[in-house]
Amino acid sequence: MELELERFLQQNFGYEAFKLGQKETITSLLEHKDTLAILPTGTGKSLCYQFIGQYLNKPVLIVSPLISLMQDQVEQLRYQGQKATVALNSSLSYSEKRFVLNNLTQFKYIYISPEMLSSNEVLGRLQALDLGLFVVDEAHCISKWGPDFRPDYLNLGRIRHFLGDPLTLALTATATENVAQDIIKELDIKQAELIRYPVDRPNIFLAVEKFTDQAQKDEYLFSIMQKLHGAGIIYFSSKKQAEKIKQQLIAQKISTAVYHADLSLTERFLVQQQFLTGQLDVICATSAFGMGINKADVRYVIHYHMPNDLEDYVQEIGRCSRDGALGVALLLYEPQDLKRQEFIIQKSLPDRQQINYFAKQKALLENFSGEELELLKRLFANGYSATQILELVQIRQKKRTKALFKLLEYIETKECRRQFIATYFKDQAPKHRIKNCCDRDEPFDFSQLKSKNHKILKKESLKTSDYQKILAKLFKDYELK
Amino acid sequence: MTVESRQWLKYFSPTQSRRPAVLKQLLENHLTTSALFWGKAYDLLEYIALPISTANFEAELALLCEQGFLQKTAQGMLLTKKGTKVVQVDLMNHAQFGMPAFFHGFDWKNWEKMFLLMVQVASELSYQNSNYFVIANDLRTQYRFKEWLKKYGKERLLSEVQTSLAEFLSQEDPKLATLFCEQLTGHNQLGKTRNQLATIYDYSLTDLEVLWLDMCSRYAQFLLTKGQALSELVHFYKRNSLLSESNQKTYELFLAQKKLTEIAKIRGLKLGTIQEHLLNAALLLADFPFAQVLSSKLTSELKSFYGETPILEWDFKTLQATLPDISFFEYRLYQIERIIQDGVRT
Incomplete structure (x- = not known):
């Protein structure tokens, strides 16, 4: 068999x-x-x-x-x-x-x-x-x-x-x-x-860097991006910030693109395929990117903003080094990040006023969009009453906040990060390794990553004959005029 | 697409103050008879459904007023001298839509998907490859395309895509043709996003978007003119008539010499609605038979009543005092006929 x-x-x-x-x-x-x-x-x-x-x-x-x-x-x-x-x-x-x-x-x-x-x-x-x-x-x-x-x-x-x-x-x-x-x-x-099976991915080095403010974080990010080569993903909670960092990485001549919900489906397709085929080195993405992405040689996953919880974090860093080679998962944290995430959690759930208002006028919900109202729609569609929803929302709010603070504990821990994650998921805790485990003993040595140098982004000028060449590449037997 | 604030200025005039409200309605394809009338009077109808986002319209116009490019008036906004100068410079330095009127009744979003798909499939076919990720992943586009392919076959697709693209692009500025082709995806070749092109070639995102949409739409028009098999794919996305379905039905009954009251009965609509449909037809179509409503006697009475008064200063109430039997529909229709004949002096 x-x-x-x-x-x-x-x-x-x-x-x-x-x-x-x-x-x-x-x-x-x-x-x-x-x-x-x-x-x-x-x-x-x-x-x-x-x-x-x-x-x-x-x-x-x-x-x-x-x-x-x-x-x-x-x-x-x-x-x-x-x-x-x-x-x-x-x-x-x-x-x-x-x-x-x-x-x-x-x-x-x-x-x-x-x-x-x-x-x-x-x-x-x-x-x-x-x-x-x-x-x-x-x-x-x-x-x-x-x-x-x-x-x-x-x-x-x-x-x-x-x-x-x-x-x-x-x-x-x-x-x-x-x-x-x-x-x-x-x-x-x-x-x-x-x-x-345990969630542990032994070939991914786990690291966290803490900063006093965003400027310090940015400075650090740009400095390590010069050391990091090959393919990587940087996760953001904000589309605006993803765009901003992308621009700055491009200014550093690193081939980078953004991936978030505002992109058209065609643009998403192109960016995803460019990344998969190695034409792009870095994706500045929101959590919209990554599900179903199967690229074996992503060498680093950086979280510019902290995600919602350890579950999301483990999912997202799981896109790193699927070929088994050494990779690094790096979370960048400054105090404002926690407030941002708390706000995002709050916004993703309907509040008391919304629940009571739409409970009386459910049909009106069809005219509105947004994560919290989508949830409300589905709850009403499944026969939940306003009181039940309120109760559920309160429980979820608490659960989500608790999960967020668990992630904060991970950020703050002085112990082995790998063991911290294993304990959280009730897996058998792996042994802490001195080399290439996490940043408990020493920071990650970026020079160890086996990856090609970043492709250099070149500015080009348009030549008049170029379109003919593109057509000749697109169609095998195209005759150049 | 979104535009940089200054690019709104080219749609404004130093004399026609109602433009902001009219323009917004036309861009949003919100075609009330009033919007169409003022659009016709201001010569703005070619901008109906032009793919420009109006999401920040008011805020951007307010900013332009603050910067002294536009000036607020009781009825709307006027272009200032400073604004006029900017328009002259911008028209030279930024991409413009070559055939804006084509967007009226044109589902450009879905045409774009179909266009990219047919190029990709033709390209992969030329390399005899059938194993690739498809660029357009929505079912309807794929289904329509498969049906077409069943009808005409692979060889026809490859030959028509290649020759039509080559011929169409040979008439374009070669540099712009390159920017266009850089966005196409095919065998072992992924298109670049406009963001990427903006970085590589130092073009503004807005210009790249205008260039792409403009060439996509003109290529569609090119295929329609050629009338080959590919034109069938364009027909899915380009409405034959400029009128909405309901307006068109009314208009056809009108052309069949039915009386307006009869049309209202047949269509189960109010007489006023039927009149609006016909006014819309008079505003949007080139060959509206005005004489079918306006007798030569009424036309000459109206002509002598208004004399040299500028068309947009006409007043229906004053007219009614002299010609009490005239309807607003007749008055407005005559006004439209005169705008078409004489244009508007403002």
Whole structure:
């Protein structure tokens, strides 16, 4: 069996061997066991369900919380030759949705947003399929107590029953024990096999630098950017600041681009592909960037602003050095960052006034957008009363603030950062290493990073014949005039 | 796209003070009869749905007033002498839309996706590669394109894309053609974003955006004129008529010699709405049959009543005192006819 699985992997996916946790997950599913797999970022979680889809030659339904992530995964699969892949979410127009629903049996991999699953028509169509696997991606969103709670995820247990209790795989990169129990309970997969691998990525050096103000932080960033070579991601909470730092890095002749929600889809595609193909060294990004990005040689992930919690932090630094070579995760902190993040958390949740106002005029919500009101919409749609929402918001506010302060503890710790993270996720704490572990003993030696020098950005002048040359490159047999 | 504040000035005039409100409505494609009337009077209709963001319109105009380029009046804003000088310089030094009127009834956002997709697919085809990330990931564009490909085939795509691009670009300034081509994606070649081009070639982002949108739209027009198979793809995104669907229905019944009251009944609309539809048609179309509403007797009565009075100073109430049976619809239609014939002196 083992050999057969490996041969199948090689023939269908082109990989020589499975990554951490993949084989165990696949084997468990092939033994018809519902499975909760908590696998660290960068271990190729999506391959687990792609493998099952191919192996059983049956359709796979994947519930995924983010449209951008869905789209990336659809493109990845199509690129790998799986053209029968589709994403059913709110970005589809009415006619597109009709087209997909009318042709649902033609698709092998169906990605779907949890909101879309609340439609009876969609459910009816899905019920007619002989599903090989029901996948809940980013399953931690199901936990009411988790920071990423999505109310529609709570319906997934019921929907699973409606679909005839298909074989189920719940996937996440980060779940504490409580969250894991919530997932099993809400999905009603009591006999589920739990596969958990520690979140630790031993090849990533963990470091934090603290500053008194932003100017000092900027100065440090620009100085280390001269030492850091190769591909890297710098994460920001603010689009404006990402733009500003990008400009300054370009002035230092480092090939840099921004990636955030204001970019058009085409620009996002181009920036992402330029980065993946090594044409760009640095991406100044908001958290919109990275899901589904599979670039093995990202050597550094810098957080210019602190993220919301350790879960997000571990996810984001997980994009570093997936090829196993040494990489560095560096968090830059100054006191204003905490206030900024507290404000962001507060803004992401509806306040008492909004809850009471829209509880009386729910239809009005359709005219508004914003993260907090989107959440409110979904809560109302799922039958929550104003009182219940208020209670939930208060709990979430506390949870999120607590999670933020846990991250602050990580920033302040004098102990081994790797052990700190392991303890938080209740993993067995790894031994602190003297070399290339974290900055407890000494700062990171940037010269150790195995990466090519930054590409130098050149200013150019336009030449009149250039467009002909571009056309000649675009079209193989184009005749230059 | 957003523009730098100063670039708003070219849409203003030293004499036509209502321009701010009219311009905003036209850019936002909010085509009320009143906006269309003043747009016609001020010769602004070619800017309908031009892809310029009005998100900061008021704030930017306020800034231009503060800087002395515009001056507030009771009815709106006027271009000052200082502003006029800036416009003259900017028109020389910044990219302009060559065919702004094409954007009216043109879904340029989706055309842009289709255009990039067809170039990418043609390029990959020329290298016989079918394994690549597709630039346009929305289903509708992909579906429409696949249907076209099924109908016309790969060879036709490659040949038409290559030859039409080469021919279209040969008529352009070669440097601008290069900036345009730098943004195309194909086999082993990723387009550059406008931000990147701005950095490499020292162009302003606004100029690059205008250049790209202008050339994208003119290439679409070029394909329509050529009438080859690719023009079918443009037809998905360019409306045939300048009128909205409802206005068009009314206009067709009018051309079929139906009476206005009859049209209102057929369409289940109020007479006033039907009149507005026809005024819109008179304002937007080149060949509106004015004589079908305005008899030669009424036309000559109106002509003698207003004499040499500038058209925009006409007053309906005074007219009514002399011609009590005239409707506002007839008055406005005559006014439009005169604007078309004589232009407006301000």
